[in-house]
Structure formats: structure tokens, C-alpha cells
Amino acid sequence: MAMTGTILLNETYKRFILLWSYKFNVLTEMFMIGFLFIGISFFISGGKPDPELMASALLGYLIWFFAVSAISDMSWGIREETQTGTLEQMCMSPLPSGLLQAGRSVSSLIWSSTMVILVGGILMILLGVRIPVRLSALPVFALTLAGLYGFAFILGGATLLFKQVQPLANLLQNMLLFLNGSFLTVEQMPSWLETVARTLPTTQGIVVLRRVVLEGASLAAVWQDGSLVWLTAHAAAYLLVGWFVFLWCEQEARRRGVLGQY
Amino acid sequence: MKAAIEIESLSKIYRRRNGDDINAVSSLDLKVAAGQVFGFLGSNGAGKTTTIKMACGLVLPTTGTVRLNGYDMRKQRGQAMRQIGAVLEGTRNVYWRMNAWQNLLYFGRLKGISSGKRLKARAEELLRELDLWARRKDPVREFSRGMQQKVAIAAALITDPPIVLLDEPTLGLDVQASRTVQKWITQLAKDRGKTVVLTTHQLDMAETLCDRVAIMSQGQLLAHRPTNELLDLFRQEFYQLRLRGTVAPEVVERFSGFVASQENGHTVLSGAVSDGLSVFDLAERARLLGLDLISIAPAAPNLEEIFVELVERAEQLPTQSAVTQRPVRVTGAVQKI
Numbered sequence: 001m002a003m004t005g006t007i008l009l010n011e012t013y014k015r016f017i018l019l020w021s022y023k024f025n026v027l028t029e030m031f032m033i034g035f036l037f038i039g040i041s042f043f044i045s046g047g048k049p050d051p052e053l054m055a056s057a058l059l060g061y062l063i064w065f066f067a068v069s070a071i072s073d074m075s076w077g078i079r080e081e082t083q084t085g086t087l088e089q090m091c092m093s094p095l096p097s098g099l100l101q102a103g104r105s106v107s108s109l110i111w112s113s114t115m116v117i118l119v120g121g122i123l124m125i126l127l128g129v130r131i132p133v134r135l136s137a138l139p140v141f142a143l144t145l146a147g148l149y150g151f152a153f154i155l156g157g158a159t160l161l162f163k164q165v166q167p168l169a170n171l172l173q174n175m176l177l178f179l180n181g182s183f184l185t186v187e188q189m190p191s192w193l194e195t196v197a198r199t200l201p202t203t204q205g206i207v208v209l210r211r212v213v214l215e216g217a218s219l220a221a222v223w224q225d226g227s228l229v230w231l232t233a234h235a236a237a238y239l240l241v242g243w244f245v246f247l248w249c250e251q252e253a254r255r256r257g258v259l260g261q262y
Numbered sequence: 263m264k265a266a267i268e269i270e271s272l273s274k275i276y277r278r279r280n281g282d283d284i285n286a287v288s289s290l291d292l293k294v295a296a297g298q299v300f301g302f303l304g305s306n307g308a309g310k311t312t313t314i315k316m317a318c319g320l321v322l323p324t325t326g327t328v329r330l331n332g333y334d335m336r337k338q339r340g341q342a343m344r345q346i347g348a349v350l351e352g353t354r355n356v357y358w359r360m361n362a363w364q365n366l367l368y369f370g371r372l373k374g375i376s377s378g379k380r381l382k383a384r385a386e387e388l389l390r391e392l393d394l395w396a397r398r399k400d401p402v403r404e405f406s407r408g409m410q411q412k413v414a415i416a417a418a419l420i421t422d423p424p425i426v427l428l429d430e431p432t433l434g435l436d437v438q439a440s441r442t443v444q445k446w447i448t449q450l451a452k453d454r455g456k457t458v459v460l461t462t463h464q465l466d467m468a469e470t471l472c473d474r475v476a477i478m479s480q481g482q483l484l485a486h487r488p489t490n491e492l493l494d495l496f497r498q499e500f501y502q503l504r505l506r507g508t509v510a511p512e513v514v515e516r517f518s519g520f521v522a523s524q525e526n527g528h529t530v531l532s533g534a535v536s537d538g539l540s541v542f543d544l545a546e547r548a549r550l551l552g553l554d555l556i557s558i559a560p561a562a563p564n565l566e567e568i569f570v571e572l573v574e575r576a577e578q579l580p581t582q583s584a585v586t587q588r589p590v591r592v593t594g595a596v597q598k599i
Contacts, residue, residue: 003376010371014357014364021359021401085353089417092318093372094343100372257276257286257312257321260353 004099011103012110019111034119037061038127044183054129056214060182060206062116067148067176067202069112073104074156075169082163088260097250098243101156105149136219137212140231144205147235150242151201157242157249160259181206201238204231265329266345266425266457267294267317272326274312274481286312288481290326294459294474296424299451301472301489302461303569309481310461311351314429317459318348330425344374347418351430351461355414358403362394362413365402369417381420388416392446408439415446425457426450432464440467447471469493469565477569479576485568492568496534499571500563501541503531506554513551517544519574521567532561534571 019026041049041057081087090100124131155172158165178184179197186197186207197203208227211217222228253259269292276284287309294300304310315321317328319335319342328335333342349355356365366385375381389395392412397405402413411431418426428447432440444467450456451473462468468475469489477485485492503520509529514522520533535541541558548555563571 003374006371006376010368014360014368017360017364018357083353084358085350085355086357088318088320088350088353089348089355089369090372091320092343092346092348094340094374095372096340251322254320255322257274257315259320260315260350 003095004102007095007099007103008106011100011107015107015111030115030119033065033115034123037123040183041127049127051127051129054127055131056210057183058120058123058127058129059131059209059213060180061177062120063144063148063202063206063209064177064180064182065116065119066109066112066145067152067180068173069115070105070108070148070152071155071169071173073108074152075159075165077104077108078156078159079163079166082160082260085260091250091254091259098247101153101246105152109145109149132213132216134213134216137209139219140205140208140212140222140228143228143231143235144202144209147201147205147231147238150235150238150240153239153242153246157246160246160249160253161256163258163261176200176202179203201234204234207231264296265293266296266298266331267292267300267459268327268329268332269293269313269317270327270329272313272316272328273324274309274316274321275324285481287316287323290481290483292476292483292486294457296331296457297451297455298473299447299458299460299471301468301475302459302478303463303465303468303475303565304461304478305573307480308478310478311429312481313478314348314350314427314459314461318346318350318427319343344421345423346425346427347421347423348427349411349414349418349429349431351433354410356402356410356417358410359401361399361401362389362405362416363398365413365417366420370420373421375421384420384422385416388419392416406439408435408442411435411439411443415443419450423456425459427459429461430463431460432462432467440464444471465566465569466564475565477572479573482576484572484576489565493563493565496563496568496571497560499534500532500561500567501535501544501558502561503544503548503558504556505529505531505548506556509553513553516547516551519571521570528556532563532567534563534567 037058041054045053078087081090091097093100120131123129155165155169158168179193179200180202181197186194186203189197204227208222208231211222211227212219219228250259269290272287272290273285274287276286278284290313302310302314312321316323317330317335319339322336328342330342330345333345335342356369360368363385366388367381370381370385375384386395389398392415394409394412394416397409402410405413415428415431431447432443435443447458447460448471451458460468460472472489474488475485475492476483487495503517506528508524509522509531511522514520514531517531517533520531523530523532535544545555545558
């Protein structure tokens with residue numbers, strides 16, 4: 001247990017040191033994330049954004065930011081570590097590789113939460129948008145992130161095996177922005193696109209989060225109408241499949257001898 | 263003597279995208295005694311790095327086993343991993359944007375040291391020994407190549423592992439930095455009793471540092487002996503032909519396996535007598551080519567000359583004999599020794 005805590009903190013410690021050394025890039029990224037939201041909102045609303053609709057869009061947008069962070073970490077991050085040789089050093093740890101991967105994910109989560117709180121807070125102040133903080137949203141939020149990280153593990157595994165998955169990662173990030181229901185709810189999409197959108201990792205999470213956070217629905221209510229049940233099943237499936245795919249890809253990369261090869 | 267590394271029937275076959283198989287390592291059997299500096303030599307593509315990576319658990323063998331201090335890398339991975347520290351070739355191995363102190367603490371925890379006090383004491387000890395203590399808070403990217411390599415070695419040693427694998431540890435280092443690393447390798451084995459496995463193309467360094475060497479070519483082991491024994495074995499085969507004046511390169515090529523150098527206006531050809539030739543045949547060849555032979559004398563070969571000789575012989579052998587590893591006697595020395 002102590003070792004698990006040490007590993008989780010160790011990965012977070014490394015991430016914050018490395019990000020601090022890229023201060024300017026981080027600041028630029030924060031500005032870009034904030035600016036992009038304002039820009040898209042103004043375009044969609046014809047220059048007159050409605051604070052109520054903006055709250056709904058911002059909630060989805062911030063979840064999308066978690067997705068961007070998780071996907072970048074598993075694609076660009078792993079590729080970068082492969083190139084520098086630090087990935088091989090990580091893989092030489094006597095600790096279980098699943099634990100190290102969990103540590104990596106937790107550190108990514110801590111980092112993106114920090115960014116979301118900062119960027120989200122600034123946007124709420126600037127745009128006069130209010131997103132209430134409700135404790136009942138926590139399990140929904142956790143399930144949304146679990147599914148999202150499961151999805152990111154699949155990409156991480158693919159990166160270990162094929163290395164060049166960055167274009168695919170970029171495509172997925174952009175698809176998620178427009179299809180996860182942040183700016184256009186899934187009900188407004190054509191039925192075939194709605195089906196596609198609902199299979200994506202964050203869409204159902206955003207639907208349930210909006211009901212709990214913005215509409216004040218109870219967990220019991222969203223469970224009874226089936227939306228939380230679907231989210232739970234969806235998240236569990238993504239997490240389990242992602243986890244096994246990652247571990248399988250790592251083993252396969254060791255078998256093919258491409259773990260440290262770029 | 264207790265074996266630190268035991269490799270049995272180790273093979274690795276890589277499959278190319280077109281379906282072809284590449285035998286990177288074939289049926290390798292090797293034991294490395296504890297406390298030795300062991301040189302693992304071979305040309306590029308000989309299979310050294312694949313073997314080292316299989317010993318580190320980074321590449322899964324197709325067949326065979328690797329045991330580190332008795333722990334099977336496949337079945338007891340965690341315990342086996344605790345026996346080694348490695349610096350791999352061609353990569354940074356540590357985070358250049360972090361400082362030396364941060365790197366050592368990070369890798370210490372990553373490799374299972376949970377006691378902060380013990381970890382900090384060990385990190386300080388290593389940084390002081392490597393003369394990095396004063397610059398421990400500078401980012402590694404600001405260090406010279408030699409200092410960066412020292413940080414990578416320190417990170418590999420942070421858990422004080424009994425076995426240290428160093429893949430090309432002096433590659434790209436200047437003479438002074440290379441000497442520091444070499445001195446440290448010697449100290450690790452002699453003073454600390456660690457087993458050091460070293461792969462290098464700098465054969466003069468291997469000759470100086472290694473108690474024992476293994477030479478690989480095309481995935482197979484050509485030689486595995488104590489360094490002195492290997493030098494002695496080839497001493498009877500090496501000759502120097504001193505020829506008056508300068509000899510044209512195309513003429514030198516007629517003496518297969520011989521290397522030419524100039525000395526006081528003379529050409530000196532050094533190499534092993536092979537291809538069934540005797541020393542008398544060499545003299546006869548020189549006469550037929552119209553060369554002015556001054557002398558022929560036995561010469562003490564260095565490791566580089568032996569390496570070249572063994573690899574050339576292996577490459578000249580038909581594929582079948584190389585694959586079966588049947589010992590092939592070539593003028594006194596056997597192909598696999």
C-alpha cells in the first residue's frame with residue numbers, strides 16, 4: 001500500500017517538475033484552451049452567448065480537456081519517453097507495470113484537474129457562467145474519467161507497438177470535441193451520428209453530468225432513467241478493455257523487441 | 263564460482279513485416295561469474311544489444327532462459343529486476359529537464375526504494391562519488407555529455423544492484439570523461455564486488471577492463487574466455503611481416519586478414535595466419551608478389567586483431583556451419599572457442 005502511494009506521488013512529482021520546465025508552453029496551452037472555447041461559443045451563438053447554454057457547453061468542454069490531456073499523455077507522452085530511453089528504464093522497474101501505468105494516469109489526472117480548475121475558473125469569471133459544485137456529481141465524474149482513461153490506454157498500447165499514432169490521436173481529440181455533445185447535444189445530431197457519438201468515451205458522461213450538475217437531478221433519478229446505468233456499463237467496458245489492451249500491447253512490444261525502439 | 267548471470271539456450275527470432283525471420287540470437291549459452299567485468303563484444307547487428315535487453319527483461323526471448331543471481335527473468339521478474347541496473351546505448355536514460363538529484367530520487371522510488379531517508383543518503387553518496395554533488399541542482403541538459411552519462415550510471419546504481427549492464431557506456435565521450443567512466447567500472451567490480459557487463463566497440467578499453475570476454479557474430483557466440491587466455495591462444499597465430507618501402511593497398515589485399523601500417527619507411531603487415539597457410543607460404547607469397555621482405559616475426563595480438571580475425575573467419579564460413587555451431591578448426595584456433 002505504501003509503495004502504491006509512493007509510485008503515485010513519484011509520477012506526479014516527475015510530471016510537475018517536467019511541466020514547470022515547460023512553463024511557457026503550459027501557459028500558452030492554457031490561453032489556447034480558454035480562447036478556443038470563447039471563440040467557438042461566440043460563433044455558435046452568433047456573437048450573443050447565452051450564459052445558461054454556455055454553462056452546458058463549458059461543462060462538456062472541460063471534460064473534453066480531460067480527454068485531450070489523457071490522449072496526449074498516452075500517445076505523445078509515451079512516444080517521447082520511448083525516444084529518450086526513459087520508457088525502457090521505467091519498464092526495468094521491479095514493480096508491476098500495471099501499478100506504474102496507474103501512477104502515470106493518476107499524475108495525468110491531477111495535472112489536468114489543476115488546469116481545468118484554473119481555466120474553467122477564469123472562463124466562468126470572464127463569461128459570467130455559473131457551474132454549481134455538487135458532491136453527487138463526483139461518482140458520475142469518476143465514471144466518465146474511468147471510461148476516458150480506458151480509451152486512452154488503448155491508444156497508449158497502440159503507441160507502444162506502432163509509435164506513429166499521433167495523427168490518429170489528433171483526429172480522435174478533434175472528433176471528441178465536436179461529437180461528445182459539448183456544443184451540440186447528441187439528441188440534435190442525425191440518428192446515425194448520434195449512435196457514433198454515444199459510443200465515444202465521454203459523451204454519456206457529459207449527458208449525465210449535465211443532468212446532475214446543471215439540472216440538479218439526483219443520482220437515483222439518473223439511475224432510474226437508465227442513463228447512469230448505461231454510463232457505468234460503458235465506463236467499465238472501456239476501462240477493462242483499455243487496461244487489457246495496454247498490458248497485451250506492452251507484452252507484445254517486448255516480444256517484438258520494439259519497446260524502446262522508435 | 264557463483265554465476266551472477268546464467269543464460270541457457272537463449273534465442274531471439276524477429277519477424278519482419280514481409281514475413282522473413284531474423285535470427286538475432288541463436289542458442290546462446292553463457293555464464294558470467296559474480297564480481298567480474300565481462301566484455302560483450304561484436305559488430306553492429308551481432309546480437310549484443312538484443313541479448314542485453316533480454317537480460318533486462320525488455321525483450322522476450324523466443325526460447326531459453328536468463329537467470330540473474332538465480333532468479334528467472336520470466337518467472338520471477340520482480341526479483342530478477344532487483345538484481346540489475348542498466349545504462350542502455352543511444353538513449354538518454356534519464357530526464358534531461360530534471361536535475362541530477364531529482365532524477366536519482368525519481369528512479370530510486372521507481373525501482374522500489376520506499377524509504378526516503380535511505381534513498382536520499384544513497385543519492386548523495388553516488389553524486390559525491392561522481393563529482394556531481396556541487397551541480398546536483400542543475401538540469402541534466404546543461405551538463406556535458408560525460409556528466410550526463412555519469413547521471414545515467416548513477417541512476418542505474420541507485421538501488422545498489424549487484425549486476426550492472428552498461429551498453430556502450432563511453433560512446434560519444436571525450437577522452438577524459440571516458441577515462442573517468444572506465445576507472446569507475448573497475449572500481450565497481452574490484453572494490454564493490456559488482457558484476458559489470460560491458461558492451462563496447464572500443465576493444466582497447468575492453469582489453470584493459472574485462473576479466474573475461476565473449477565475442478558474438480550473427481547472433482552466435484564465437485568466443486567466451488578469460489581475456490588473457492584468449493590473447494594467449496592467438497599468440498601462436500599472429501605474425502608481422504616487415505616489407506621495405508610502401509606497399510600498394512591492392513597488394514595488401516592479397517594478404518587476407520592482415521592490416522598494414524607504416525613504420526620508419528617500411529610497411530608492416532600484421533595478422534593471423536589463416537586459410538591453411540603456413541608462415542612459409544606467407545614468405546613465398548611476398549616473394550611471388552615481388553615484395554622486399556625484411557623479416558617475419560611472431561607478434562602479440564591485441565583484442566582488436568583477434569576480434570577482427572574471429573569475425574572474418576565466421577563470416578567466411580558457410581551459413582550451415584555457422585548455424586550448427588559445429589567447431590571448425592582453422593589453423594590452430596577453432597571457430598567457436
